[in-house]
Amino acid sequence: MASLWNTSNPAMADASDPFQLPNIAKFKVALCQLSVTSDKNQNLDRAGISIKTAAEQGAKLLVLPEMWNCPYSSDYFAKFAEDFTNEDASPTLSMLSDAANSHGITIVGGSVPERDHGRLYNTCCIFGPDGKLKAKHRKIHLFAIDVPGEISFKESDFFLAGDQTTIVDTEVGRIGVGICHDLQFPELAALYRKKGVHIICYPGAFNVSTGELLWELVQRARAVDNQLFIATCSPSRDSTGSYTIWGHSTLVEPSGEIIATAGHEETIVIAEIDYSKIQLQR
Numbered sequence: 293m294a295s296l297w298n299t300s301n302p303a304m305a306d307a308s309d310p311f312q313l314p315n316i317a318k319f320k321v322a323l324c325q326l327s328v329t330s331d332k333n334q335n336l337d338r339a340g341i342s343i344k345t346a347a348e349q350g351a352k353l354l355v356l357p358e359m360w361n362c363p364y365s366s367d368y369f370a371k372f373a374e375d376f377t378n379e380d381a382s383p384t385l386s387m388l389s390d391a392a393n394s395h396g397i398t399i400v401g402g403s404v405p406e407r408d409h410g411r412l413y414n415t416c417c418i419f420g421p422d423g424k425l426k427a428k429h430r431k432i433h434l435f436a437i438d439v440p441g442e443i444s445f446k447e448s449d450f451f452l453a454g455d456q457t458t459i460v461d462t463e464v465g466r467i468g469v470g471i472c473h474d475l476q477f478p479e480l481a482a483l484y485r486k487k488g489v490h491i492i493c494y495p496g497a498f499n500v501s502t503g504e505l506l507w508e509l510v511q512r513a514r515a516v517d518n519q520l521f522i523a524t525c526s527p528s529r530d531s532t533g534s535y536t537i538w539g540h541s542t543l544v545e546p547s548g549e550i551i552a553t554a555g556h557e558e559t560i561v562i563a564e565i566d567y568s569k570i571q572l573q574r
């Protein structure tokens with residue numbers, strides 16, 4: 293009978309560890325937990341101020357929330373959506389590119405509604421410190437919830453799902469990207485680990501029911517399963533709409549321990565990442 297540890301098994305051979313420490317192994321990350329309003333310009337201004345504040349505090353990597361330029365509500369997705377074909381014509385991409393360039397930081401730009409040939413996607417854009425768009429991740433696993441009398445919401449009523457994983461090599465390490473519900477799928481994180489990712493960034497907007505039950509649990513699980521860093525960034529809570537957001541943007545280290553976390557109010561979490569902890573843990 294073949295041994296479970298037979299390394300001639302292609303699946304096992306593929307499990308070799310491509311981990312390498314990047315040039316900058318220690319740096320500060322900022323999770324900008326933003327309050328989101330129904331005024332897009334105000335949301336852009338607020339995000340710009342938050343990015344500047346985080347950069348002034350020494351952050352080299354910055355993560356924004358899921359749906360930070362637009363309320364997480366079916367009433368707004370289509371109205372707020374932007375076409376990303378021409379970056380200069382997109383107020384959101386222009387702001388992120390300018391901010392990354394003027395502060396010299398890597399930005400995982402949360403997510404915003406993207407319009408492409410009449411279809412909508414829930415999309416995250418990643419910018420390098422030169423202001424260049426490095427990658428675009430479209431949320432793969434669209435969220436649906438139906439708790440009678442409490443909450444009912446189905447993203448696939450508005451968005452198409454993305455079909456690509458996203459790994460970006462940056463000055464602050466190899467970053468894997470997922471958006472919110474993508475966090476609940478261990479296969480995606482395992483695939484990123486296999487490809488040598490140091491940190492997975494998940495802009496996310498869990499609601500209060502799934503948040504209380506699962507938000508911290510799944511982040512710690514993804515971190516400890518794969519022995520890498522997990523960063524999440526949520527909008528702050530707004531209880532006026534039908535979807536009440538959990539908040540609690542968090543950084544988890546490869547041991548599964550939480551390094552830093554927020555409450556549900558608008559804030560910036562700044563914390564230090566030390567990638568040598570990945571080697572130590574493994």
Ligand SMILES: NC(=O)CC(=O)C(=O)O
Nearest residue numbers: 435472473497498499502
């Ligand atoms: N926005 C989401 O994808 C929410 C989600 O995944 C959840 O569990 O809540």
